[in-house]
Amino acid sequence: MPAYIGDAGDSPAPADPSSSVPGSGLRSAMAPARAAGRAGAVAALALLWLLVCGPGDSGCHLLTVADLFDRVIRHSGRIHSLSTTLYAELEKHFPPRDNELGKPARKCHTSGMLTPNGKEYAQKIPREELTHLILKLLQAWKEPLSHFNQHIEHHQELPDDSLSKAKQISNMVHELKTGVEKVTEKMQSMGIISNSLNGMASSEGTGLSISNEANMMSDSDFIHCFRRDSNKVQSYLKILKCRIMPENSC
């Protein structure tokens, strides 16, 4: 159902056209990128489409929640690996400003999000909240990533490999979000989690401000932040899976 994919391009456009955010010009420029991203996402998700059946389809092979979870977990793992590689490359090309890792200047735009920073916390919060958190994170990175792609293309000194990686990351994040949404749907339909995903709407609003902050960062910081968040997403997904289905390879 294309409705899922259409999600990618929906959010920014109907938003404030009169915004004086310096990134407005950028936003308009993002539209074609978004379109391209959409096309890529469609193609990338084709496989996921075929295998994830809608509620109305009776002829297709129904995947279990466990399988879905495995898929998304694997996907998130791939994203994390890619980002790590890209981060290493960026570190090589752009030596850190002060040659120090924990410079206070580096502040991720998602730092404001309250996320559990340990196992116990992740296990304590309700499933719905955890799921919502995952989605929020993914959502928060959608736009900055695309912006980053656009931005990084101007860097001539970077190898093409890095550029392609960046592009790939943004695509994959989009797919991952879609996948997680699907899983959420399934869980809700199965009654594993409740339907109280009321935080989704708010995430759209915060995405804008977050993306503004993301523009301030340097490339390597940006990727560093993203790398961390991708690890967060992966860990949350794993914990969520083992909470829901403790018997499946947990």
Place this chain on the structure above:
Amino acid sequence: MEAFLPITPCSTARTVQPDAPVNLSLETKTSASITYLWAKWSPPPLAAVSSNSHVYHYELRLKPEEKEEWETISVGLQTHYKVTGLQAGVKYIVQVRCMLDLGEWSEWSSERNIQIPNGESPPEKPTIIKCRSPEKETFTCWWKPGSDGGHHINHTLLYSKEGEEKVYECPDYKTAGPNSCYFDKKHTSFWTIYNITVRATNEMGSNVSDPHYVDVTYIVQPDPPVNITLELKKSVNRKPYLVLTWSPPPLADVRSGWLTLEYELRLKPEEGEEWETIFVGQQTQCKMFSLNPGKRYIVQIHCKPDHHGSWSEWSPEMYIQIPTDFRVKDMVVWIIVGVLSSLICLIMSWTMILKGYRMMAFILPPVPGPKIKGIDKHLLETGKSEELLSALGCHGFPPTSDCDELLIEYLEVEDSEDQQLMPSHDNPSKNMKMIPKETDSDSGRGSCDSPSLLSEKCREPRALPSALQTQDVRAVQENKGAKRSWETQCIASEQEALLFNNESTKSSTWPAVQLLPNNQLPVFAYHSTVEAHTIMLSTTNVNISSVLVGNEEKHQSRYPVAEAVHDNMEKQREMEYSTTEQTTVQVKQNRHNDKSPFLNPKLMDYVEVHKVRQDEEPTVLLKHKDNNGKTEKYTVPGTSKEYTKVSTVVDHNILVLMPDSRIQHTPVSQEPAMETSQNLQQGQAEKNMSYCLTAPSDCKRETSGSEYMDPSSFMPSFK
């Protein structure tokens, strides 16, 4: 070197100034807040050679840098010295010099500076070595302190988290050991970067290490896997395979999905060199196929978090012995195969050995010889050109001679027996003995039967053949019956012998033909042309004689020999020869057909045809001496002797036979005269035959034994 040293034997002191010591090193040591200065140096280089005889005295001087006065210290013979009483924090200059045995002092060595450390100084910066988390829930940091500066040092670890300004101190210095800080679960935050520093403090001050940033997520190094089990199982086709199972380290919380471990195992044969590393992934079991049976393998496993972290240590070595896959069935099959193949090889080799020739002939057939009609291959083989030529139609080539020498080879002269026989002809016993001696040695003597055989069988008084008997009036008559019986017996024996000797080269001996070896008897040389016949006669005398005899008796045709051949060719030859050449034998036969009665066809009559002359009537005259003394020689078949010796040849056509040594010579001598006339008439062949039947009147052993008559006794009579 000593040669180069100026030696002044009488002076002990060197007036030369030694060199200054070298390698002056200074070191300060602080203990119990007291600082010492250790000074060390080496003697001058050249002194080492003569160090035995020369002893150096050293002197040290030092002064603070700013000062001008030197403080000189006499060190003595050592090359090191400890200086005390130095001011802390002052820089000193040190020098040494040496002296040789009350000689001159050397120059002062080069200056060395040393800073005396303060009794207390701030410690050096410690360094943080590493931080590790074993299970992604806690972590530990280790540091290495610097020099302590003389005082006890306190270390404090301070950390701050990313985004926070607050600085915390290490919650636990003890759990992880000295110079370490253990962060428990409460104090461990993920996805935050820790800024960790270590401060070393002593009485003089403190020093802070460089900050160390760490994100706990990425410093996970788990413990090795535990509960490793190795199990050998048999697959469907009885091949063993190894099943490894293990458990994650106990601290790692894999159940909640918080920490995901990936495993990797390695194994090698016990005596192998290289490890084979296999990445297993997240599973906790592994099946290993294709392991060598009979070998012992070492297995190790380690793990790491699935994303960024370090590999754990390898688990302790586990040994597993793969059993040899020995199947009795396989061995039995191989044994059977081996036995069968060896048997086959044996059989083949034997057949090759035994029938190799045939196989070779089969594989490589012999080249066929020429086949010309009418020519017998044997003619070519034996080299008897005469027959060949005769077969081809050429007669008379090669030219034949009447020489007796040609026949020499076929006659044997027996020495011993005759000699003994002759003198002992009146000694029956000896003769008796001699007879058995006359065993054939295949001398070419035709023999109807082996003499021994004949002699054995003819012990009874023999009856002369009827033909002989008729001539043998006196002797034979009496013995006729006996002789006849003897004849029959002999014939029977001879017949047997005949048959028996058909194919044997050792043909039955002509009893009639025995030459006296001691006498210079003319050797009966067979005419070459006659050789065949004679030989044949001699060798196959049995047949011939019998046939001849038979013919005589039965008035058969003139082709007696046709049946008497042991060889077809010879037969033919005989036939031909008989037809064309009218052998003496045949002629004689024909002539004396009527005389055949006594000639038992069965008797092996072997007469060595001495000579056959084609032009005249071939005559073989065999002088047969009847023991009766009768002139009728031919009627002496019944001698017990197998042989009648041909004593001589007379007129080239008379064979004089000496049938019985016992027989009087005179009669013998007489006989020839009579015989010459009569024998011609008589069937010489008969005589020839009869000689086989030499039947002395009494068939006495002694007479028979003495088949040899001394030809010399009657030879002159002939001549």
